[in-house]
Amino acid sequence: MPEIPVVIISGASRGLGAAIARWLAKVGAAVTLFARSGDALAAVARDVQQLGGAALVYKGDVADAGDCRTAVVRTLERFGRLDAVVNNAGVFEPLAPVSSSEVDRWQYNIAVNLLGPFYLIRAAISALREQSGRIVNVSSGAATTSIKNASAYCAAKAALNHFSRVLAAEEPRLTVVAVRPGVVDTQMQDIIRQKGAGVMSAEQLGYYQNLKANGQLEKPQVPGRAIAWLALHGPRDFSGQFLDYDDPRISRPALEFFGAQLA
Numbered sequence: 001m002p003e004i005p006v007v008i009i010s011g012a013s014r015g016l017g018a019a020i021a022r023w024l025a026k027v028g029a030a031v032t033l034f035a036r037s038g039d040a041l042a043a044v045a046r047d048v049q050q051l052g053g054a055a056l057v058y059k060g061d062v063a064d065a066g067d068c069r070t071a072v073v074r075t076l077e078r079f080g081r082l083d084a085v086v087n088n089a090g091v092f093e094p095l096a097p098v099s100s101s102e103v104d105r106w107q108y109n110i111a112v113n114l115l116g117p118f119y120l121i122r123a124a125i126s127a128l129r130e131q132s133g134r135i136v137n138v139s140s141g142a143a144t145t146s147i148k149n150a151s152a153y154c155a156a157k158a159a160l161n162h163f164s165r166v167l168a169a170e171e172p173r174l175t176v177v178a179v180r181p182g183v184v185d186t187q188m189q190d191i192i193r194q195k196g197a198g199v200m201s202a203e204q205l206g207y208y209q210n211l212k213a214n215g216q217l218e219k220p221q222v223p224g225r226a227i228a229w230l231a232l233h234g235p236r237d238f239s240g241q242f243l244d245y246d247d248p249r250i251s252r253p254a255l256e257f258f259g260a261q262l263a
């Protein structure tokens with residue numbers, strides 16, 4: 001019997017993280033679902049079990065280094081090994097120009113989007129080395145594009161990409177990638193459309209509103225499948241790269257491996 005792969009997914013209570021968990025469940029993986037909303041995590045855990053996976057719910061904040069350590073400790077206690085970490089938890093706000101951004105909200109964005117991955121990886125790295133494991137850091141097009149009034153988010157994602165490169169160079173036994181998941185129909189986009197009014201330029205806001213109105217936002221299942229595949233099978237020679245979820249080197253084998261439908 002092959003070993004069951006074990007994956008920690010941060011931000012697994014909804015959106016992209018929940019979709020990643022469901023694909024992994026479909027192939028019988030064990031997942032630790034890490035986020036702040038306990039009820040939502042419990043609902044995702046029920047889906048995971050129905051799809052054939054095993055789930056551990058861990059309610060915590062990735063901005064807290066102690067919570068990240070505990071997530072790893074509980075995973076190892078429950079499942080005995082760790083094959084991959086998906087750093088998917090993210091927040092977009094504050095939505096404000098640098099000149100009027102609130103300092104504590106800017107700091108919290110960096111704490112979630114950049115320090116969180118560092119804390120979780122720091123805690124997981126020795127267990128990951130034992131499996132020659134994988135780390136998938138969910139980044140964004142914002143890492144390389146200037147989105148006005150989203151300086152913390154853009155800076156955090158740019159730093160996450162370069163952190164991934166440095167980590168890949170330091171850890172030759174691990175496969176470390178950053179991924180752009182596209183523009184995805186999740187609560188993060190709801191927040192941009194709702195709170196962007198009056199803050200973003202009409203052109204910027206219109207771009208996001210039109211994607212939603214025209215049905216052009218990506219469904220979380222699509223980048224979720226690509227990221228789930230990278231967590232289980234991401235090739236070693238991708239390590240250090242910033243990848244696109246729809247790169248055919250990823251999307252094709254992901255479709256082949258997981259199939260088109262979840263259930």
Ligand SMILES: NC(=O)c1ccc[n+]([C@@H]2O[C@H](COP(=O)([O-])OP(=O)(O)OC[C@H]3O[C@@H](n4cnc5c(N)ncnc54)[C@H](OP(=O)(O)O)[C@@H]3O)[C@@H](O)[C@H]2O)c1
Pocket residue numbers: 010011012013014015016017034035036037038040060061062063087088089090091112138139140141180181182183184185186187188189
């Ligand atoms: N949606 C897009 O268009 C888009 C585009 C590019 C990149 N991304 C990236 O994709 C990832 C997933 O975002 P999404 O679109 O699925 O957004 P979402 O629906 O808002 O989900 C964000 C997830 O992160 C969790 N989270 C937020 N802060 C957390 C914290 N401090 N500790 C633990 N968990 C936390 C949330 O759970 P709780 O609130 O329960 O903690 C939730 O599960 C993010 O890294 C985001 O930057 C999204």
